[in-house]
Amino acid sequence: NAGVTQTPKFQVLKTGQSMTLQCAQDMNHEYMSWYRQDPGMGLRLIHYSVGAGITDQGEVPNGYNVSRSTTEDFPLRLLSAAPSQTSVYFCASSYEGQNTEAFFGQGTRLTVV
Amino acid sequence: KQEVTQIPAALSVPEGENLVLNCSFTDSAIYNLQWFRQDPGKGLTSLLLIQSSQREQTSGRLNASLDKSSGRSTLYIAASQPGDSATYLCAVNSYGYNYGQNFVFGPGTRLSVLP
Numbered sequence: 001n002a003g004v005t006q007t008p009k010f011q012v013l014k015t016g017q018s019m020t021l022q023c024a025q026d027m028n029h030e031y032m033s034w035y036r037q038d039p040g041m042g043l044r045l046i047h048y049s050v051g052a053g054i055t056d057q058g059e060v061p062n063g064y065n066v067s068r069s070t071t072e073d074f075p076l077r078l079l080s081a082a083p084s085q086t087s088v089y090f091c092a093s094s095y096e097g098q099n100t101e102a103f104f105g106q107g108t109r110l111t112v113v
Numbered sequence: 114k115q116e117v118t119q120i121p122a123a124l125s126v127p128e129g130e131n132l133v134l135n136c137s138f139t140d141s142a143i144y145n146l147q148w149f150r151q152d153p154g155k156g157l158t159s160l161l162l163i164q165s166s167q168r169e170q171t172s173g174r175l176n177a178s179l180d181k182s183s184g185r186s187t188l189y190i191a192a193s194q195p196g197d198s199a200t201y202l203c204a205v206n207s208y209g210y211n212y213g214q215n216f217v218f219g220p221g222t223r224l225s226v227l228p
Contacts, residue, residue, distance in 0.1 A: 004156070031214065042117060042202070042218030058215065090156060094214045098144035098206060099164050102214045104157040 002026050006091050006105035013081040013112045021076040021108050023091030029103075030096040032074040036060065036087040037107075043090060049074055050096060081112045115140045115207045119219035126193055127227050134188040134222045136203030141181045148177050148188050149202040151221070157202065161188070193226045200224070 007022045025032065033048035035058075045058030049068040063085060065077040074093075078085060091105040116139045126132055136146070145164045149157040161170045161177040163186065169178040176189040190197060200223045204216035 033215065035216075035218075040220060042220050043204075043216070044218070045215055048215060092157075092214070098214070099162065100214065101159050101162060102147065102216070103159070104149075106156040107154075 004091055004093050004103050004105035006089075006108050008108060009106065010109050011111070013078070013110065015081060015083060015112060017081050018077070018079050019081065021078075021089055021091075021110070023074045023076065023105060024072050025074075025091075025093040025103070026072065027093065027103065028071060029093035030071070031100075032068070032091065032093045033058070034064070034066065034074070034076045035090045035092065036085075037090060038087050046076065046089075078110075081110075083112045086110060086112045115143075115205060115217040117203055117205055117217050117219035119201075119203055119222050121222060122220070123223040123225075125225040125227060128193060128195060130193050130226075132190050132193055132224075134190070134201050134203075134224070136186040136188070136219055138184045138186075138203075138205045138217075140207060141184055142208040143181065144206045144208070146177075146179055146186050147204045147206070147216070148175075148186075149204060151200045151202055160201075190224075193224075195226045195228050197226050198224055 004025045034046040035043040037043045047066040049055045089108045094100045094102045120135045148160045163179040174191040200221040202221045203219040
């Protein structure tokens with residue numbers, strides 16, 4: 001049981017490049033989400049999904065796109081990377097409901113130069 | 114808007130000490146509060162989940178309390194060990210989202226337990 005798997009673990013981009021951060025879970029969780037973590041700040045919610053075909057914005061969605069075509073996968077796309085998007089990105093999943101345990105991936109450390 | 118703070122930002126203690134980490138939140142309209150552990154370069158591991166109707170939860174040497182009316186939670190670690198060294202994050206799942214677990218996180222407390 002792999003849990004939540006994120007790829008890649010590290011990535012360096014040039015300003016203006018695009019890329020997709022991958023997230024996959026094998027627990028049949030309905031709910032998936034993306035957070036970014038910056039030094040001195042808590043994790044902040046970017047986008048989330050309550051099931052295949054359903055996504056919504058979190059606190060800091062600008063510059064990011066998501067889609068959810070399957071229950072297992074929830075990729076995060078950076079359309080035109082900016083230095084302000086340098087951060088560590090975490091994907092999380094849980095069963096639907098307000099009081100279920102959340103599982104996090106290992107994170108992707110992204111640097112935009 | 115929900116805001117979560119954690120005190121202290123960093124803590125260094127000798128092995129064997131009992132310690133308390135503090136978390137405060139501004140809006141009491143929450144579903145639950147969770148404590149997570151984060152090791153350097155790793156993801157987050159859920160330690161304890163306290164539902165809004167509960168006062169505390171225990172797991173081994175960990176005990177978390179919740180006072181929703183005052184907007185506070187504490188994580189108590191008994192008989193600390195070097196293996197407890199990590200960053201501890203408090204996260205609140207607030208009203209305002211219709212589904213699932215949308216957390217507002219605190220900045221964390223970095224704990225070092227010295228042998």
